[in-house]
Amino acid sequence: MGTGGAQVIDLAERRSHFVSQQSTVWSRRQQAVCVRRAYKRYGTTKNPNVILDGLNMTVPKGCIYGLLGASGCGKTTLLSCIVGRRRLNSGEIWVLGGKPGSRGSGVPGPRIGYMPQEIALYGEFTIRETMQYFGWVAGMETKAINERVEFLVKFLQLPPASRPVKNLSGGQQRRVSFAAALLHEPELLILDEPTVGVDPLLRQNIWDHLVQITKDSGTTVIITTHYIDETRQAHTIGLLRGGRMLAEESPSALLEKYQAESLEEVFLKLSILQNKGKRRRSSILHDVTQAIVLPPSIAAQADPVGETNLAFDNSNEMSGEFGDNVNPTLPPPKLGRRVSIAPNPAEQSPAPDDLPPDEEPEITLCERLKLCKSNHMKALVWKNFLWMWRNVSVMLFIIGLPVGQIILFCLAIGKDPTGLHLAVFNQEKMDSCGPIATGCNFELLSCRFLNHLLSKQQVLDYFPSEAEAIGAVQKGHAWAALEFAHNYTDVLKERMDAGRYADEWTVEESNINIWMDQSNQQISLLLKRDLVNAFQEFATELAVSCNITTQVVSTPIRFLNPIYGPVIPNFTDFAAPGVILTIIFFLAVALTSGAMLIERNEGIMERGLVSGITGIEILMGHVICQFAIMLFQSIMVIVFALIVFEVTNHGSVAWVALLTILTGLCGMCFGFFVSCITDSERNATYLAMGSFLPIVMLCGIIWPVEGMHTIVKAISFVLPLTLSTESLRCILARGWEITKPTVYFGFFSTLVWIVIFLTSSILLIKFKKG
Numbered sequence: 001m002g003t004g005g006a007q008v009i010d011l012a013e014r015r016s017h018f019v020s021q022q023s024t025v026w027s028r029r030q031q032a033v034c035v036r037r038a039y040k041r042y043g044t045t046k047n048p049n050v051i052l053d054g055l056n057m058t059v060p061k062g063c064i065y066g067l068l069g070a071s072g073c074g075k076t077t078l079l080s081c082i083v084g085r086r087r088l089n090s091g092e093i094w095v096l097g098g099k100p101g102s103r104g105s106g107v108p109g110p111r112i113g114y115m116p117q118e119i120a121l122y123g124e125f126t127i128r129e130t131m132q133y134f135g136w137v138a139g140m141e142t143k144a145i146n147e148r149v150e151f152l153v154k155f156l157q158l159p160p161a162s163r164p165v166k167n168l169s170g171g172q173q174r175r176v177s178f179a180a181a182l183l184h185e186p187e188l189l190i191l192d193e194p195t196v197g198v199d200p201l202l203r204q205n206i207w208d209h210l211v212q213i214t215k216d217s218g219t220t221v222i223i224t225t226h227y228i229d230e231t232r233q234a235h236t237i238g239l240l241r242g243g244r245m246l247a248e249e250s251p252s253a254l255l256e257k258y259q260a261e262s263l264e265e266v267f268l269k270l271s272i273l274q275n276k277g278k279r280r281r282s283s284i285l286h287d288v289t290q291a292i293v294l295p296p297s298i299a300a301q302a303d304p305v306g307e308t309n310l311a312f313d314n315s316n317e318m319s320g321e322f323g324d325n326v327n328p329t330l331p332p333p334k335l336g337r338r339v340s341i342a343p344n345p346a347e348q349s350p351a352p353d354d355l356p357p358d359e360e361p362e363i364t365l366c367e368r369l370k371l372c373k374s375n376h377m378k379a380l381v382w383k384n385f386l387w388m389w390r391n392v393s394v395m396l397f398i399i400g401l402p403v404g405q406i407i408l409f410c411l412a413i414g415k416d417p418t419g420l421h422l423a424v425f426n427q428e429k430m431d432s433c434g435p436i437a438t439g440c441n442f443e444l445l446s447c448r449f450l451n452h453l454l455s456k457q458q459v460l461d462y463f464p465s466e467a468e469a470i471g472a473v474q475k476g477h478a479w480a481a482l483e484f485a486h487n488y489t490d491v492l493k494e495r496m497d498a499g500r501y502a503d504e505w506t507v508e509e510s511n512i513n514i515w516m517d518q519s520n521q522q523i524s525l526l527l528k529r530d531l532v533n534a535f536q537e538f539a540t541e542l543a544v545s546c547n548i549t550t551q552v553v554s555t556p557i558r559f560l561n562p563i564y565g566p567v568i569p570n571f572t573d574f575a576a577p578g579v580i581l582t583i584i585f586f587l588a589v590a591l592t593s594g595a596m597l598i599e600r601n602e603g604i605m606e607r608g609l610v611s612g613i614t615g616i617e618i619l620m621g622h623v624i625c626q627f628a629i630m631l632f633q634s635i636m637v638i639v640f641a642l643i644v645f646e647v648t649n650h651g652s653v654a655w656v657a658l659l660t661i662l663t664g665l666c667g668m669c670f671g672f673f674v675s676c677i678t679d680s681e682r683n684a685t686y687l688a689m690g691s692f693l694p695i696v697m698l699c700g701i702i703w704p705v706e707g708m709h710t711i712v713k714a715i716s717f718v719l720p721l722t723l724s725t726e727s728l729r730c731i732l733a734r735g736w737e738i739t740k741p742t743v744y745f746g747f748f749s750t751l752v753w754i755v756i757f758l759t760s761s762i763l764l765i766k767f768k769k770g
């Protein structure tokens with residue numbers, strides 16, 4: 001790049017070679033596709049991977065445009081920008097007269113038929129079902145779809161339409177994908193390598209058909225291929241290299257101009273020239289402004305008044321070999337060794353920025369509120385249910401999974417441990433006790449107490465010495481060692497008789513010594529509870545049978561009937577609300593994120609979006625279908641938890657069901673969010689699994705929030721399952737109604753999370769384009 005006067009003169013001279021053409025939005029809109037100064041990069045600003053670099057492209061209506069270029073040169077990227085699925089970093093695109101994605105442009109939409117590079121079909125569907133889905137999306141009637149299917153099956157030599165796509169060969173699958181793009185006879189067909197895996201004869205048939213439809217119905221076709229010579233039948237060929245068009249001309253003109261035998265040779269020559277940078281820029285620009293040669297009928301149709309030279313869009317921007325997409329009015333994107341030609345004010349045409357803005361039709365409030373089209377929803381819901389039906393064993397597993405989990409929970413979690421071994425060193429009776437005395441009988445009171453302990457379903461092992469009993473605990477054979485004095489009965493009786501006058505020795509001897517293994521909190525707490533309760537029962541029984549007031553033998557604390565909950569609370573009741581909600585929440589996450597990722601990774605979502613389905617419609621389609629499954633799952637879980645396993649419930653089943661279903665809905669929305677934020681199933685699994693444990697740990701499901709660190713408590717408060725778990729616990733255990741703040745906060749927080757996840761998903765789908 002230079003700024004000296006010599007260069008300006010040089011550039012002025014070069015400019016005199018240009019064919020001066022006026023650019024108008026009108027002329028651009030007459031083209032099927034018109035791309036100007038397209039600049040597209042992946043990666044970051046600091047480390048960009050530039051794919052399109054000031055590219056211009058003009059596809060007149062009714063022509064076949066062969067887009068050629070080496071693998072990885074950016075053909076697919078360019079096409080996805082044209083169909084409105086990716087955004088340029090800068091530059092402009094008009095497709096069928098409008099800007100892709102703008103209101104009223106019809107792009108993306110049924111005006112376009114798009115065949116992506118990947119198969120992008122559901123393997124489980126038959127050919128006819130596949131066509132029905134895409135036909136309905138395009139707004140076709142079923143009868144018309146069937147008629148087209150008959151024709152396309154015959155024309156593309158496909159197997160019977162009742163054959164599932166997964167049972168077809170790779171080439172046949174590509175042809176089904178091609179048929180799906182042709183089905184609704186769109187104005188613009190965009191085909192990304194449609195002839196891969198197709199035999200030469202059929203390839204010829206396909207090309208003949210493309211020629212036919214451009215002639216008969218004025219369809220425009222943009223086709224990419226690696227088989228360069230098959231594009232001889234195209235009206236125009238665009239050779240893409242280094243982010244720019246090397247040339248954009250008819251095959252015959254290219255062959256003639258470069259005196260080549262084949263288009264491959266032309267491409268080779270142009271590439272070598274581009275690499276060496278030998279040709280003079282002026283001649284390049286002159287060459288490329290020599291027009292795309294249109295079939296006369298098309299040229300006449302496209303420019304009835306002959307106002308513009310449709311052979312090339314009059315835009316002062318030229319596609320040229322070496323990527324000289326030069327716009328005298330604007331500097332090209334700053335990159336590498338680009339030569340910038342300074343504008344000559346005298347010749348300057350209206351800058352594109354001065355052009356009138358595209359008018360987007362006003363939409364009414366009614367239209368604004370109507371988020372989903374009925375034909376799209378019909379197709380999506382039908383497709384989702386059909387997918388479930390075709391994967392019925394998977395679906396039965398998914399439906400049955402929460403039931404299995406709640407059964408496992410109720411059977412495995414929360415019940416008191418039994419069969420715990422206790423090592424007994426009873427100096428009163430060294431071996432097992434035999435028949436136990438009853439009534440007001442002061443014989444072998446140690447045995448009488450141990451008998452109460454046995455009723456707690458624990459196991460007593462007798463040892464002949466204190467050391468051996470303690471040793472059993474040390475070896476892990478018992479959870480506690482108990483020692484009774486040799487005169488236990490006598491001293492206990494004396495202690496009871498003497499009361500506050502009992503001497504120190506009597507008190508000491510009447511104590512039962514216990515050494516516990518406290519390594520397991522749950523077991524040691526339970527054993528302590530059992531030991532205290534067993535003694536209490538033993539002492540009360542003895543007192544009653546000897547007509548002594550029971551107050552004497554009990555601690556001076558009286559636990560009256562609990563206000564809420566059972567006399568002996570169990571962990572199942574504590575954990576059940578959290579477990580029910582977690583099961584429903586995370587299965588919904590797995591279900592929705594899985595479904596969305598399958599759809600996205602197989603390219604079906606992309607294809608749907610190009611045919612005009614919106615992200616909101618796709619979400620709603622899944623919400624409807626998966627809501628049905630989640631509803632069933634929730635009902636089954638509630639039935640098994642509350643009716644079969646009799647988890648305590650003092651509240652309204654309706655509120656329990658509603659909160660469970662809302663939580664499932666929240667899980668579905670989180671699943672959508674996960675699938676939108678991640679790019680692969682693996683990352684989605686990491687995110688879903690990564691969020692599972694923190695949520696379970698922090699939401700008060702396995703441990704009360706009150707026992708958490710202050711900071712964690714604050715985090716826990718805003719997590720999706722914390723308030724809802726507490727709310728469900730209050731409904732179940734306390735029988736509280738929705739009027740209580742703790743209860744309605746649970747519902748409220750779940751609703752807020754639904755809104756957050758759903759809105760984020762919709763925004764991500766809307767704006768997460770490349």
Ligand SMILES: Nc1ncnc2c1ncn2[C@@H]1O[C@H](COP(=O)(O)OP(=O)(O)OP(=O)(O)O)[C@@H](O)[C@H]1O
Pocket residue numbers: 042043049051069070071072073074075076077078117770
């Ligand atoms: N989402 C993406 N993120 C980053 N880089 C990408 C992305 N998609 C494509 N690329 C890169 O952009 C370049 C152009 O890719 P593109 O798929 O457009 O090429 P292509 O010409 O269609 O190739 P082929 O003929 O092999 O299909 C490649 O180098 C590719 O690695």
